[in-house]
Amino acid sequence: MDYAMITLKLVTAFFGLWLMTKLLGKKEISQLTPFDFVSSLMLSELVGNTIYDRQVHFLMLLYSLALWLVLSISLEKAVQLLPWLSVPLGGRPDIVIRGGVIDVRAMKRNRLDMHQVGMLLREQGVFSVKEVAYAVFEPNGSLSVMKQSRVEPPTREELHMTGKPDGLPRILVEQGYIQRDELRELGRDEAWLLGLLREQGIEGFRDVYFAEWTEGEGLHVQLK
Numbered sequence: 001m002d003y004a005m006i007t008l009k010l011v012t013a014f015f016g017l018w019l020m021t022k023l024l025g026k027k028e029i030s031q032l033t034p035f036d037f038v039s040s041l042m043l044s045e046l047v048g049n050t051i052y053d054r055q056v057h058f059l060m061l062l063y064s065l066a067l068w069l070v071l072s073i074s075l076e077k078a079v080q081l082l083p084w085l086s087v088p089l090g091g092r093p094d095i096v097i098r099g100g101v102i103d104v105r106a107m108k109r110n111r112l113d114m115h116q117v118g119m120l121l122r123e124q125g126v127f128s129v130k131e132v133a134y135a136v137f138e139p140n141g142s143l144s145v146m147k148q149s150r151v152e153p154p155t156r157e158e159l160h161m162t163g164k165p166d167g168l169p170r171i172l173v174e175q176g177y178i179q180r181d182e183l184r185e186l187g188r189d190e191a192w193l194l195g196l197l198r199e200q201g202i203e204g205f206r207d208v209y210f211a212e213w214t215e216g217e218g219l220h221v222q223l224k
Helices: 002-024 034-051 058-081 083-090 104-109 114-123 180-186 190-199
Strands: 094-098 132-137 143-147 170-174 208-214 218-223
Touching: 002 034, 002 058, 034 058, 094 104, 114 132, 114 143, 170 180, 180 190, 190 208, 190 218
Parallel strands: none
Antiparallel strands: 094 132, 132 143, 170 208, 208 218
């Protein structure tokens, strides 16, 4: 009975957490603010303690998940209605570098040192503070960097070059399976795709590991 109850609680918690993540949005994973971080820790403790505790009934687990979901959604709605709450809950961006000069006060406010800032800059492909026009320390701990114009590569417009047509690459075949939704958004069909493959000497989809279509560049294919 204990194993059956643990299994039931684990399965319920798994799908419950998945549903909560979907309802609360992707920022729970990719844009973790200080409040989101604390929320995730509390939720993991809540689920972990209820799964293996014999005194906690299955309905208590359901109630805990439902209550946490209601509180989280209510808080998000409150922030939308009262925007001033977003700063104390999520924090605000802070400029730590201006025109290649480090703002010492901003560094102290955010408890940063130069080793940390250097690492964050290198993650953005910047290896010298002198190259930075502005660096903004975001509430989720990342660093947004605007390089100085003198170190930025020239654009096609500045070089008076003809621009390529803008188009989002589309994966049309993955591991031999046609991505029909992508084809539908392009306004194409399987016969069109098969014709492109045959132009490259490929007779069927099963031999294709990956096929990507880009407007203006055509179809790029990698075989299995």
